[in-house]
Amino acid sequence: MTKGEEQVRSAKSAKLILLFAMVSMTMMFAGLTSAFVVSKSRADWLKNFELPTAFFYSTAVIIGCSVTFYLAKKAIQKDNRSATTALLLGTLALGILFVVLQFVGFGQIVKSGYYFTGEGSSITTTFLYVVTVTHLLHLAGGLISLLIIIYNHFKQKYNSTQTLGIELGAMYWHFLDLLWVYLFLFLYFFK
Numbered sequence: 001m002t003k004g005e006e007q008v009r010s011a012k013s014a015k016l017i018l019l020f021a022m023v024s025m026t027m028m029f030a031g032l033t034s035a036f037v038v039s040k041s042r043a044d045w046l047k048n049f050e051l052p053t054a055f056f057y058s059t060a061v062i063i064g065c066s067v068t069f070y071l072a073k074k075a076i077q078k079d080n081r082s083a084t085t086a087l088l089l090g091t092l093a094l095g096i097l098f099v100v101l102q103f104v105g106f107g108q109i110v111k112s113g114y115y116f117t118g119e120g121s122s123i124t125t126t127f128l129y130v131v132t133v134t135h136l137l138h139l140a141g142g143l144i145s146l147l148i149i150i151y152n153h154f155k156q157k158y159n160s161t162q163t164l165g166i167e168l169g170a171m172y173w174h175f176l177d178l179l180w181v182y183l184f185l186f187l188y189f190f191k
Helices: 003-039 053-077 081-111 123-154 164-189
Strands: none
Touching: 003 123, 003 164, 053 081, 053 164, 081 123, 081 164, 123 164
8 A cells, every 4th residue: 555545545444434423423412402392391391492693693703714714724735835824814813712702692691680500590501501611611622723733734744735634633623613503503503
């Protein structure tokens, strides 16, 4: 087996492992949203609960993250290192902004008089909290991998012939983006 064939096989294996991980995460969130649906029939379910405005903004921001990551991948495929650097750093900034907006949203919920735990909590807000925090934990993994990608980019490990790290990061980031959009639409429409 040549070195090129070995790299192709290794890349396929890495993508397959990531795909299996994403499928398992999807199943976990399917379970959470199913529990949400079942719990909706409870008498103490908040029927008039509105998502905080910060969640709308964070949704736009995470879509922007996917766009910048996609463009970073395209830039490195053309060996445009400066554009790749700017786009990866832009993705990082947008990812951090997403996290900040999620916490702003939590603050808006509390300010509205709803709590996630304790006496003032409801099953509705507790589910919202569990779902969004679980997504944030997965996003933390995405941010850590993005920092590693940026580090490797600065070490000049990526070029038009070696893009696997950026490709894997982009795959995971797009998954996180789609997952949040699904969760947001689910929480918005399925009250």
